[in-house]
Amino acid sequence: MAERKENSTNSVNRKCIVESNDLSYAIDMVGGRWKLLILVNLEKKKLRFNEIRKAMSSITERMLTLQLRELEADGLISRTVYAEVPPRVEYELTEISTELIPIWKKLCAWGARHRKARA
Amino acid sequence: MAERKENSTNSVNRKCIVESNDLSYAIDMVGGRWKLLILVNLEKKKLRFNEIRKAMSSITERMLTLQLRELEADGLISRTVYAEVPPRVEYELTEISTELIPIWKKLCAWGARHRKARA
DNA sequence: TGCGGAACTAACAAAAAAGTAAGTATGGCC
DNA sequence: GGCCATACTTACTTTTTTGTTAGTTCCGCA
Numbered sequence: 001m002a003e004r005k006e007n008s009t010n011s012v013n014r015k016c017i018v019e020s021n022d023l024s025y026a027i028d029m030v031g032g033r034w035k036l037l038i039l040v041n042l043e044k045k046k047l048r049f050n051e052i053r054k055a056m057s058s059i060t061e062r063m064l065t066l067q068l069r070e071l072e073a074d075g076l077i078s079r080t081v082y083a084e085v086p087p088r089v090e091y092e093l094t095e096i097s098t099e100l101i102p103i104w105k106k107l108c109a110w111g112a113r114h115r116k117a118r119a
Numbered sequence: 120m121a122e123r124k125e126n127s128t129n130s131v132n133r134k135c136i137v138e139s140n141d142l143s144y145a146i147d148m149v150g151g152r153w154k155l156l157i158l159v160n161l162e163k164k165k166l167r168f169n170e171i172r173k174a175m176s177s178i179t180e181r182m183l184t185l186q187l188r189e190l191e192a193d194g195l196i197s198r199t200v201y202a203e204v205p206p207r208v209e210y211e212l213t214e215i216s217t218e219l220i221p222i223w224k225k226l227c228a229w230g231a232r233h234r235k236a237r238a
Numbered sequence: 239t240g241c242g243g244a245a246c247t248a249a250c251a252a253a254a255a256a257g258t259a260a261g262t263a264t265g266g267c268c
Numbered sequence: 269g270g271c272c273a274t275a276c277t278t279a280c281t282t283t284t285t286t287g288t289t290a291g292t293t294c295c296g297c298a
Binding site: 084 | 243247
């Protein structure tokens, strides 16, 4: 049987689908109201639970816990517990999430440009 | 009264808050399950309502309508209605959303890298 | 004995997002 | 007259996400 020759529309479509999957995956990882914001706070240095909480005054403890857990499960942050009393837990970016820094910087810049352009 | 001299921690904090605001703004604009995906589909060329819908087989008509309306209201897509029967409506990226192309490309690339790295 | 602090956890409630299914307008075509 | 197609609306339900409040654990300290 002869193979069907593909037209360019099909290959454009398929490429788009692959990109959509990669993008969906990325959105799953860092999407939502909080995740990127949490990561940004860890950009400069590792922080403890309460430090993140204070830095992001509008997040609740519960949400912060949930989001940190998901980020950890997805390998985007690492969590280190020090056996002290009271407990001390530090969160920091991983290699994988460090790769995102230039991306959120660009997003910030975009936001800054267009947020000003309205106001 | 003497002005209080600022320490570097304070200025780091403030910078972080400003960035967070810009980023929150950006997340508001393009966050959610669908918006970036819709924009990506418009990257190569303008599309009609049903073309977008077919390209994104998992979105419902309702959601597509709602998301398109928000994107339009936020200036991220333009909507052109042709006075024909049956109606024809075309959507395309605006200048503002075109600026996001390199950002979602990078996100795609990141997603591709780490999606493979698991599987 | 009992308070304090850090980092949670659990139970429940409210709000927001998404899905389902049916209906609308228009005018050409059979 | 009835059907087709496109691009939506509308009403309603389900699911997901967030928020609220109240514990819990551990040990040191007054």
